[in-house]
Amino acid sequence: DAGITQSPRHKVTETGTPVTLRCHQTENHRYMYWYRQDPGHGLRLIHYSYGVKDTDKGEVSDGYSVSRSKTEDFLLTLESATSSQTSVYFCAISSVSDHEQYFGPGTRLTVT
Amino acid sequence: EDQVTQSPEALRLQEGESSSLNCSYTVSGLRGLFWYRQDPGKGPEFLFTLYSAGEEKEKERLKATLTKKESFLHITAPKPEDSATYLCAVPGGSYIPTFGRGTSLIVHP
Numbered sequence: 254d255a256g257i258t259q260s261p262r263h264k265v266t267e268t269g270t271p272v273t274l275r276c277h278q279t280e281n282h283r284y285m286y287w288y289r290q291d292p293g294h295g296l297r298l299i300h301y302s303y304g305v306k307d308t309d310k311g312e313v314s315d316g317y318s319v320s321r322s323k324t325e326d327f328l329l330t331l332e333s334a335t336s337s338q339t340s341v342y343f344c345a346i347s348s349v350s351d352h353e354q355y356f357g358p359g360t361r362l363t364v365t
Numbered sequence: 366e367d368q369v370t371q372s373p374e375a376l377r378l379q380e381g382e383s384s385s386l387n388c389s390y391t392v393s394g395l396r397g398l399f400w401y402r403q404d405p406g407k408g409p410e411f412l413f414t415l416y417s418a419g420e421e422k423e424k425e426r427l428k429a430t431l432t433k434k435e436s437f438l439h440i441t442a443p444k445p446e447d448s449a450t451y452l453c454a455v456p457g458g459s460y461i462p463t464f465g466r467g468t469s470l471i472v473h474p
Contacts, residue, residue: 284460293466294466295465295466295467296409296452296464298461303459309459343408343409345408347460351414352396352460352462353399353411353414354399354409354411354454354462356408356409356410357408358407358408359406359407359408
């Protein structure tokens with residue numbers, strides 16, 4: 254299994270509070286991604302990173318920010334959580350050689 | 366805009382009843398096609414990459430094939446443990462993949 258961990262695995266938070274999710278990899282892969290997965294929508298890309306301090310937006314980036322200060326860590330921040338951000342969040346990694354993505358176990362976030 | 370459509374949305378099979386899942390795509394310049402398996406409560410697990418029309422790959426009871434417009438995931442003599450959601454994805458610009466919504470497969474014993 255690819256060495257990808259996500260923390261926390263579950264979180265319940267209140268509307269308006271900031272939330273940070275962490276993705277950590279031990280594979281030294283260049284690319285890292287954050288997705289959300291919702292019924293009826295499938296996997297949707299939030300942000301991705303193609304190197305340390307190099308990030309770009311995905312199709313559903315509004316309300317989210319990311320940071321990557323080290324190769325192994327990719328942080329996703331919800332600046333002010335809303336109920337529409339209740340979802341399961343997955344981190345993924347890929348290498349430059351084959352672009353196959355390997356996913357973490359997910360974080361279930363509930364915003365009340 | 367890249368598009369990926371999977372059918373059927375859901376499929377119920379009896380153990381041993383072979384079938385196929387479909388992934389049709391529209392992309393400007395195929396850079397490959399990925400298949401993933403996702404079990405409930407877990408992240409997608411990589412299965413195959415196909416790069417060109419005519420290519421086939423196999424893993425246990427699964428065989429993936431690719432044409433210029435679609436890919437099929439053939440499941441031969443499935444077992445209950447093959448029950449999962451199967452996702453396909455096509456990389457677009459900068460190799461960012463577009464995912465289909467998946468086919469939920471249930472295999473009854």
